[in-house]
Every structure is written in structure tokens, then in C-alpha cells.
Amino acid sequence: MDLxxxxxxIALWAVFLFGMVFHSQLGFMxxxxxxxxxxxxxxxxxxxxHPWLMLGFFAIPMIVITATVFYNFHLYRVIHFGITVLYTVMNFTHAAMDLTVRPIEWYQITLMVIVLINGIFLNILAYQWMQ
Structure with missing residues (x-):
């Protein structure tokens, strides 16, 4: 099957959202x-x-997933690529900041690295789609 x-x-954005929700859940364990x-x-x-920032952080990918289902025009693909890069930068920054928390919670770092790698794959696909 060729997707x-x-x-x-859309699948990578969904994985991102699951990863971030799981990251939050792990923090409350x-x-x-x-x-x-x-x-x-x-x-x-x-x-x-803070709750408004978190709402925005999770709502933007939800909106992007929905928009990606319906829109394929070039300007949207450019905007979408910019959003994926922004989220990758934020995830990298978040993972780096998690390394400063003592004690280091390695399970959280591992999850953030998985989310970051997923984001890099999302960047690559978004770039290809933008072309």
C-alpha cells in the first residue's frame, strides 16, 4: 500500500501528539x-x-492535521513546513531543558528524543510536500 x-x-503529527500527551502523563506518574x-x-x-499556552501547543497540530486533510495549495504547504520546523525547534529546546532538571528523568529524555526524531521525519516530509 502506497500512502x-x-x-x-498526518500520521506523523498524530504520533507527535501522542508523544506529547504521554510526556505530560509521565510527568504526573x-x-x-x-x-x-x-x-x-x-x-x-x-x-x-500556562493553560492557554498548553492549549495552543496542542491545538495547533490538531488544526494542522485537519487542514492537511483538506488543503493542498502551495501557500498552505509553505506555512505547514514552517510550523513543523517551529515545533522541531521547540521539541529540541524542551529536550535540552529536560536535561537540566535534577534528577534527570531518563525515561522523559528518551520519549522526547523519540518525539524529536519523529519531528525531523515530519520536517523532511513537509519539505518534500512543499516542493
């Missing part, structure tokens, strides 16, 4: 064992901007 490039892109996962600098109060 279209759009189908492959210690709660099940009675550990504190609170961010000490925030003293139990989440800034109003």
Missing part, C-alpha cells in the same frame, strides 16, 4: 506514588497564561 505524502504527514510534582517557584498557583 500519500499527506497521509504520512509520581503523584500516584504520593510524590510531590509541584513547581516550587509557583507556590501552588498556576499562571493564567
Amino acid at each position: 500519500s505524502i499527506q497521509s504520512k504527514i 509520581p503523584i500516584l506514588y504520593g510524590e510531590n510534582v509541584a513547581m516550587p517557584d509557583y507556590k501552588g498557583k498556576m499562571p493564567v497564561s
Whole structure:
């Protein structure tokens, strides 16, 4: 079976979303064992901007997946490629920042590297689709 490039892109975006949701879930796993996962600098109060930023971070790929199903014109493909590059840069930065957290949670680093590699494949396909 030969999948279209759009189908492959959609599949990679879905893998990205699953990876990021799983990354969030892994971050909360210690709660099940009675550990504190609170961010000490925030003293139990989440800034109003944080849930909106997370919503945007997850909603943009959802919108991109839907748009990729329906749109194939050149300007959209260029915008889409830019979004994939932006997300790859953010994932790289996130993985690098996770390396500064003590103790290092290697299972989280492993997952972020998998998501990053997936993102690089997404960049390659998005670039090919843009051409």
C-alpha cells in the first residue's frame, strides 16, 4: 500500500501528539506514588497564561492535521513546513531543558528524543510536500 505524502504527514503529527500527551502523563506518574510534582517557584498557583499556552501547543497540530486533510495549495504547504520546523525547534529546546532538571528523568529524555526524531521525519516530509 502506497500512502500519500499527506497521509504520512498526518500520521506523523498524530504520533507527535501522542508523544506529547504521554510526556505530560509521565510527568504526573509520581503523584500516584504520593510524590510531590509541584513547581516550587509557583507556590501552588498556576499562571493564567500556562493553560492557554498548553492549549495552543496542542491545538495547533490538531488544526494542522485537519487542514492537511483538506488543503493542498502551495501557500498552505509553505506555512505547514514552517510550523513543523517551529515545533522541531521547540521539541529540541524542551529536550535540552529536560536535561537540566535534577534528577534527570531518563525515561522523559528518551520519549522526547523519540518525539524529536519523529519531528525531523515530519520536517523532511513537509519539505518534500512543499516542493
